[in-house]
Amino acid sequence: MISLYSEGIFLLHGSEIVSESQAVQEMCMDREKARHETITYNILKSHNTSGDMNRLRLKFDSMTSHDITFVGVIQTARASGMERFPLPYVLTNCHNSLCAVGGTINEDDHLFGLSACKKYGGIFVPPHIAVMHQYMREMMAGCGNMILGSDSHTRYGALGTLGVGEGGGELVKQLLCDTYDIAYPEVIAVYLEGKPKPYVGPQDIALAIIGAVFQNGYVKNKVMEFVGPGVAEMTTDYRNGIDVMTTETTCLTSVWITDGDTKNYLESHGRGDAYRELKPGAVAYYDGCVRVNLSEIRPMIALPFHPSNVYTIDELNENPYDILRQVEEKAAQVADGRAEFTLCDKVVDGKIQVQQGIIAGCAGGNYTNVMEAAHALRGRNCGSGDFSLAVYPSSQPVLADLITKGAVTELIGAGAVIRTAFCGPCFGAGDTPAHNGFSIRHTTRNFPNREGSKPGKGQMAAVALMDARSIAATAANGGVLTSAQALDCWGDVPDHEFDRTVYKNRVYFGWGRPNAEEKLVCGPNIKDWPEMGGLTEHILLKVCARIMDPVTTTDELIPSGETSSFRSNPLGLAEFTLSRREPAYVGRAKEVDTFEKARRAGGNPEELAEELSQVFGRIRRLPEFAAVNAAETEIGSVIYAVRPGDGSAREQAASCQRVLGGLANICREYATKRYRSNVINWGMLPFQMEKEPEFDTGDYIFVPGIRDALAGDLSRIRAYVYRPGRDTFDEITLSIAELTLEERQIIRAGSLINYNRKKR
Incomplete structure (x- = not known):
């Protein structure tokens, strides 16, 4: 195959x-x-x-962001001196669309986006009109182009466009007429x-x-x-x-x-x-x-908790208990004793019973997928049991054509619910399953807790990924997991007739027409980034989380779902950092940050708490560090994770650590380039180490001469682990993979914002 x-x-x-x-x-x-x-x-x-061509410095043809990311991007660029959008920039509103959580917060973000497009010359797609990537396919992608998006699923390759999903910092660079710098891949x-x-x-x-x-x-x-x-x-x-x-x-x-x-x-x-x-x-x-x-290739299913956990649907149906028990074991690790999730009990009379089906977003809500689902359900129904089906067409033009061709009538008649263009089911803000529920979805991801469950509150559900055709076949079978191969109704899809009238009438097209006199509309939850200092000569890191899972996703670093209402409030959002994986992290990080700010503000940075006095005393016992000055040493937090950053491009996975006083990440390897870029753009050091960590939560890591180290060989960086109460001071070796000159300067400056301010 x-x-x-x-x-x-x-x-x-x-x-x-x-x-x-x-x-x-x-x-x-x-x-x-x-x-x-x-x-x-x-x-x-x-x-x-x-x-x-070995060292690329790329400029993109256009960019796109949604309403979880565009406020932060624009606020960062604005703080760095941006006066207008120098390339077409599309702001879509497909994530915080419902305006259902957080009072006025979400709609405030939308009004901010519209005012920004008027002020800086952008394109504004209002809520429910189109999901981000469908709009870009329909209106922006072209053969030989490059598009940068602050969403990991920025992919338009089928239209001959290289689409790159990155954190907001990389979009800020384009807004400031800088470049996206990478080695030739x-x-x-x-x-x-x-x-x-x-x-x-x-x-x-x-x-x-x-x-x-x-x-x-x-x-x-x-x-x-x-x-x-x-x-x-x-x-x-x-x-x-x-x-x-x-x-x-x-x-x-x-x-x-x-x-x-x-x-x-x-x-x-x-x-x-x-x-x-x-x-x-x-x-x-x-x-x-x-x-x-x-x-x-046959109809497939990706079982929880990753799109790579794949089986054919036939294989799963033939051997459900053995396969589902493996998922239950993983679920127990995810829940960590805080919630219960079972799958084997979904097998009834030898058949797997599903509670929910979703066809949505940039992957599932395409015209062809929804039309095929409608044909599968023609003359059939979803039943009146606990199974439900919801369909989210990816744009209003797609929905309009589906209505014209009768597909929506067929779906509604079968018991499906038709919703608007919205990405909610993909990140935990729409159609969250019931506790212990099992949902099958034609969306992009099925990571732990991404569908909206909260193990810390005893709530746990899980998602499997399937194609719309097999989801429709399952719906037609009353929720019994069914391969599309069981039906004979496929392939009769009439050509899609696209009508851009809704875009012409509802989308604000301001590209090339900035109005500097326009005022930004900022609701009370839209906050500027807090001040962040530059890198000091030495750093002392307190380990505030040590995560030994094989992979740590961005959803675990900063949960999706209801937290999205605080994406325009850096400090408010930071309160949710690692909340579903390591709930005590925020308190630990804030304690370090509060002390560090207090000693600096008090004008006597040599004044240290008892534990820190012991740490510096132990550092100074080594002759080469006898003169280490606490004033030249910033104290901050660090997270260790084996392989952090799989998943979303959201920069908040890194920025939330930074605003809580984070100075570094340490890992074996970074799961994605985009997460590592986010760490760098927020002024944190992207450390790696080959060995298993010999430190634990609560220990300190002293990295001497880090400013000088950034100018030289990054393959061997000396650091020392201090364990309170044990009086041990052990040397370890850290490293940093290749950094561009600009990336080194960003880290020294303490953030991309600081770097740009200084440069300008």
Whole structure:
């Protein structure tokens, strides 16, 4: 079904794969020359301003943010001196759309966004009109373009656009006419062959690929380039559903060859001029290859708690108890004794009973998916039991066409609930399941607690990812988990007729028309970033959380869901940091931060509490540190996690630590580039260490001469662990992976805001 090549490959004329060893030895092919023949190379080259393709400094064609991220981005850029948006910037309102939590807070954010678009010249998409990525597909993406978004699922590769999801700091740099700086990434060919079965949907293909590449890191921080004859066997709308899920592989971005169907898609959306043919050159080199036989893929399910935990639905139904027990074991680890979650009890008379189905967002709410679901439920119903089905079309134009074609009537008649364009089910702010509930969803993620459960309060639920076709088949079977293969109704999808009238009438198009006299509308919850100091000569870190889970997601670092109402209030949001994973963290971090601020404000930074006096006393017992000055040593908190940052691009996963006095992260490796970038942009040190941590929560880590260390070799940074009450002072070795000159300067300045203020 899917095979991974253990070496690079040459792709000849877009259809023949030759292994690197064979090509170099027998055919004398030039690998470096062939690297330049990928679609990726040519798009990156056209956007690179450095003149050096090994060290890219990229400028994007446009950007996008939603209402959980755009206030912070704009406030940061504004504090750094921005006067107008220098490139098209789309602000969508698809996350805090409901305005149901936190009083006036969410709608205040929306009014802020509209006023910012008027003041700085942006594009404002009001709540319920479109989810972020669907709007960008319909109105902004084009062949050969690059789009930067403050959301991890910024993926428009099926339209020939390199979409990159990053934290807000990287968008701020573009708003200040700076660049996105990365080393040239490796490029992996995703070679598609065969043809999907009629009952197989884009989510099935995506989950199969994620299952094959996530755990081994095959495409981590690389570009996935979709090629091969199988591309032509799928419509562009179908390809979009696969492409958006590439985020879950931890790749940097993705791009597809373009063809007549891509052209038809863009023309039907009134943007025929955005099309151009993209394909690799006659001889193109890739650093690896994921070979996918589309004909062999079957309906899939990703069980809790990750999109890579995949099985075929048939495999699960044939052996439910053994497989579900494994998930229950993982659920027990997630709950950590605070809540109970069971799955084996969902097996009734040998069949798995599901409580909820959701088809939504940038992955599930596409026209094709919803139309197929409607056809599956024609003349059938969801039943009157505890199973429910909700469908969220991805934009008002999609919904309008579904209404015109009768699909909405069919869905409603079957008992489904139709909702507006909203991303809530994907991050825990919409259709949260009941306690101990099991939800199947065509959305993007099924991480722990992301659906809205709160183990700390005894509430636990879980999500499995499936394609809309199998969700509809399950609904037609009254909630009994059912593969789409059980029905014979697929493939009869009429062409989508896009009508942009709602956009013309409701979206504010202000690009190129800034009005400096316009006042920003700031509600009482919209707060400026607090002041953050620059890096001192030495730092003393108190370990306030030590997390030994294999992966720590951004949802665990800063929970999604109801916390989104505080995303415009840095200190208010920070109160939720690690609240579902390490509830005591905030109190510990605040205690350190309060003391540090008090000793600085008091004018006598040498005045230390008893425990800290002991720490400095132990430090000064070493001759080389005898003169260490507490005034030149900042005291702050640090989190250790094995592999932090999988998941969302949200910068708040890092900024919340920083406003609580965080100075660093320590890990074995960072799960994603975007989380590490967030750590750096908020002035924290992205430390790594190979060994198991020999320190625990409550211990101190002294890092001497860190300002000087940042200017030199970062592969071996001396640090010392002090354990209160034991009088031990043990040396450890930390490291920092490669940093650009600008990243070093940002950390020294204490944050991107400080760096930009100083630069300007």
